[in-house]
Amino acid sequence: MQSLSTPSPIKSLIWQRSRVTRVSPNKLVLQCIYNSDSVSFQNGVGPNRADWQSSCAIMASKVVAQQQSIDKSASGGDADGVADHVAAVNGHKTSVELNLVPIEKATSKLTSKQNPLSITDFCPPPMHGSQLRVAYQGVPGAYSEAAAGKAYPNCEATPCDQFEVAFQAVELWIADRAVLPVENSLGGSIHRNYDLLLRHRLHIVGEVQLPVHHCLLALPGVRKEYVRRVISHPQALAQCELTLTKLGLQVAREAVDDTAGAAEYIAANNLRDTAAIASARAAELYGMQILADGIQDDSSNVTRFVMLARDPIIPRTDRPFKTSIVFAHDKGTSVLFKVLSAFAFRNISLTKIESRPHRNRPIRLVDDANVGTAKHFEYMFYVDFEASMAEVRAQNALAEVQEFTSFLRVLGSYPMDMTPWCPSIGDDDEKNLF
Numbered sequence: 040m041q042s043l044s045t046p047s048p049i050k051s052l053i054w055q056r057s058r059v060t061r062v063s064p065n066k067l068v069l070q071c072i073y074n075s076d077s078v079s080f081q082n083g084v085g086p087n088r089a090d091w092q093s094s095c096a097i098m099a100s101k102v103v104a105q106q107q108s109i110d111k112s113a114s115g116g117d118a119d120g121v122a123d124h125v126a127a128v129n130g131h132k133t134s135v136e137l138n139l140v141p142i143e144k145a146t147s148k149l150t151s152k153q154n155p156l157s158i159t160d161f162c163p164p165p166m167h168g169s170q171l172r173v174a175y176q177g178v179p180g181a182y183s184e185a186a187a188g189k190a191y192p193n194c195e196a197t198p199c200d201q202f203e204v205a206f207q208a209v210e211l212w213i214a215d216r217a218v219l220p221v222e223n224s225l226g227g228s229i230h231r232n233y234d235l236l237l238r239h240r241l242h243i244v245g246e247v248q249l250p251v252h253h254c255l256l257a258l259p260g261v262r263k264e265y266v267r268r269v270i271s272h273p274q275a276l277a278q279c280e281l282t283l284t285k286l287g288l289q290v291a292r293e294a295v296d297d298t299a300g301a302a303e304y305i306a307a308n309n310l311r312d313t314a315a316i317a318s319a320r321a322a323e324l325y326g327m328q329i330l331a332d333g334i335q336d337d338s339s340n341v342t343r344f345v346m347l348a349r350d351p352i353i354p355r356t357d358r359p360f361k362t363s364i365v366f367a368h369d370k371g372t373s374v375l376f377k378v379l380s381a382f383a384f385r386n387i388s389l390t391k392i393e394s395r396p397h398r399n400r401p402i403r404l405v406d407d408a409n410v411g412t413a414k415h416f417e418y419m420f421y422v423d424f425e426a427s428m429a430e431v432r433a434q435n436a437l438a439e440v441q442e443f444t445s446f447l448r449v450l451g452s453y454p455m456d457m458t459p460w461c462p463s464i465g466d467d468d469e470k471n472l473f
């Protein structure tokens with residue numbers, strides 16, 4: 040891990056005001072946010088704001104698409120002109136003020152053979168000029184900390200005790216980014232984060248996929264036969280369910296907030312009958328021994344994390360991008376078909392679709408005089424598709440989707456994680472049991 044400093048986790052920033060004021064370098068910024076934006080970030084996002092955000096994303100991406108075609112035809116074009124043009128559309132004077140990626144910088148990187156582009160090239164540096172502060176949920180040794188390090192090498196990883204706190208830390212300028220899990224190849228979606236993406240106003244600026252290699256940890260000297268309870272994050276318990284049974288550990292399984300926190304808890308309370316599912320790094324940090332190594336049910340166990348920032352990045356077309364949207368409709372089931380066909384007709388692949396209850400309107404009553412009243416569940420649909428918002432086909436697809444839907448928000452258009460696939464070592468045959 041790049042930053043091994045282990046600050047204590049940030050707890051709720053909203054209700055523990057002393058927490059907020061304790062972070063003195065951020066105090067002024069914090070007050071500025073409260074004053075300049077009277078809409079509480081806890082109250083969710085209204086439809087007007089959502090419309091505005093979608094329009095901004097579409098407008099900004101159109102400007103970039105146009106500018107990129109101008110750049111192509113006039114090689115050596117005026118880079119300052121690009122920044123001015125983008126800034127003018129967004130109603131600000133300079134790109135710096137908006138915290139946008141200076142396009143000339145990213146372009147010059149592209150021409151350099153020695154420096155291949157990484158996800159971080161698309162993200163603006165921290166405004167305070169120091170290390171990038173990246174909020175994650177959990178304690179040091181959690182997989183989310185490793186994901187933060189993969190997304191932003193050399194960052195200052197900042198532990199938070201809940202997902203929501205990580206969102207708030209970025210909104211309150213205590214952190215510059217948040218890195219949060221959204222789905223796992225075995226355990227499925229992390230629904231809480233889908234719900235929070237909607238309730239908060241952060242933008243997805245990147246993704247990282249992290250191979251997750253679980254170990255069974257216990258205090259030194261404890262044998263597998265003594266274990267009466269296994270504790271971990273619910274996702275980790277789900278990812279190791281079959282293997283635990285195969286190892287003869289048909290004992291109580293208990294969910295805690297994060298994997299490394301489970302190891303820390305056992306060590307702090309000297310629990311000799313309890314084991315944790317966590318990383319090898321957590322074993323090292325909390326003085327635990329590894330009873331079994333590679334206990335995930337599938338060797339290609341991988342968790343996808345998204346990187347969140349206060350400002351969106353400017354979408355580009357010179358490398359693979361993904362775009363995440365969320366929408367709702369109020370006109371029956373055929374709308375979903377129409378929405379999906381808006382992508383299919385333009386050859387845009389969907390990589391993910393997720394539905395969550397529509398919190399403001401969970402049930403729709405449909406009266407039928409002959410049969411009675413049907414109760415339909417209402418959903419928010421989250422869709423990821425493989426295209427950049429700078430591409431005309433993506434803009435057209437979204438314009439069409441907007442016609443069918445009552446609510447549409449672009450959560451972010453960001454570079455896809457293209458790092459080579461390296462599954463975690465240790466499949467069913469290779470598990471080490473000590």
Ligand SMILES: O=C(O)C(=O)C[C@]1(C(=O)O)C=C[C@@H](O)C=C1
Pocket residue numbers: 176177180181182183184220223229251272274275296297298299342
């Ligand atoms: O508990 C951790 O270590 C985490 O980082 C959380 C989390 C998750 O929420 O899915 C992250 C990766 C693994 O899938 C297991 C747990």
